[in-house]
Amino acid sequence: MESDVEFPCPTCNKEGCLKMLAHSSEIPYFGEHTQITISCENCGMRQTDFIPSEDRGAVSFSLSIEKYEHLNARVVRGSSGTIRIPELDLEISPGNQSTGYVSNVEGVINRFLDIIRMMMRQSASDSKLANDEKATEELHLLLQIELALVALIKGEIFGELSLEILDPVGHSIIGHDDAIKRDLTKEEIEELDTGPKSLIMNNDENTDE
Ligand SMILES: [Zn+2]
Numbered sequence: 001m002e003s004d005v006e007f008p009c010p011t012c013n014k015e016g017c018l019k020m021l022a023h024s025s026e027i028p029y030f031g032e033h034t035q036i037t038i039s040c041e042n043c044g045m046r047q048t049d050f051i052p053s054e055d056r057g058a059v060s061f062s063l064s065i066e067k068y069e070h071l072n073a074r075v076v077r078g079s080s081g082t083i084r085i086p087e088l089d090l091e092i093s094p095g096n097q098s099t100g101y102v103s104n105v106e107g108v109i110n111r112f113l114d115i116i117r118m119m120m121r122q123s124a125s126d127s128k129l130a131n132d133e134k135a136t137e138e139l140h141l142l143l144q145i146e147l148a149l150v151a152l153i154k155g156e157i158f159g160e161l162s163l164e165i166l167d168p169v170g171h172s173i174i175g176h177d178d179a180i181k182r183d184l185t186k187e188e189i190e191e192l193d194t195g196p197k198s199l200i201m202n203n204d205e206n207t208d209e
Contacts, residue, residue, distance in 0.1 A: 078171025114124025
């Protein structure tokens with residue numbers, strides 16, 4: 001079901017170019033849900049979120065990655081989900097441009113790898129340009145993280161790393177029987193970056209003003 005959205009694009013501010021696409025489907029462990037994608041024809045902004053039919057509250061899922069099967073576990077990342085690999089001190093928080101997606105554990109690790117490699121290219125050019133010792137040190141650290149993540153995907157360090165997803169609105173999951181689900185504490189909810197405000201919520205706020 002596609003429909004026009006009656007408010008300006010939050011990115012380019014142009015009116016009349018937002019479209020909303022909604023469809024319902026079933027995801028294992030996640031259940032019946034509605035996938036909503038809002039996109040702008042003018043600037044290409046695109047935001048997806050997954051709304052479960054059942055309210056989950058603020059939850060976190062954690063999976064210790066111990067076998068190949070775990071790499072294939074389904075991951076639903078809502079636009080307000082924070083993803084962590086705690087043993088490596090890695091975190092992807094929603095930020096302003098966050099969009100939801102469905103992937104698996106291996107796909108999420110690849111997303112971490114993409115970011116690490118982008119940072120490595122940046123550090124490499126910094127350390128070359130300025131002969132910057134700090135950048136060189138950072139490059140070594142990033143290289144170690146990259147090696148660990150590649151080893152994880154290859155199945156060489158099973159049992160050493162885990163994947164964690166924390167979502168204050170409960171739109172994210174790691175779908176596996178071995179994943180541990182727990183409620184987030186009030187302190188955790190306050191600390192988490194909740195990502196971009198829902199566009200539909202923004203519209204409601206605008207009418208209130
Ligand atoms: Zn736009």
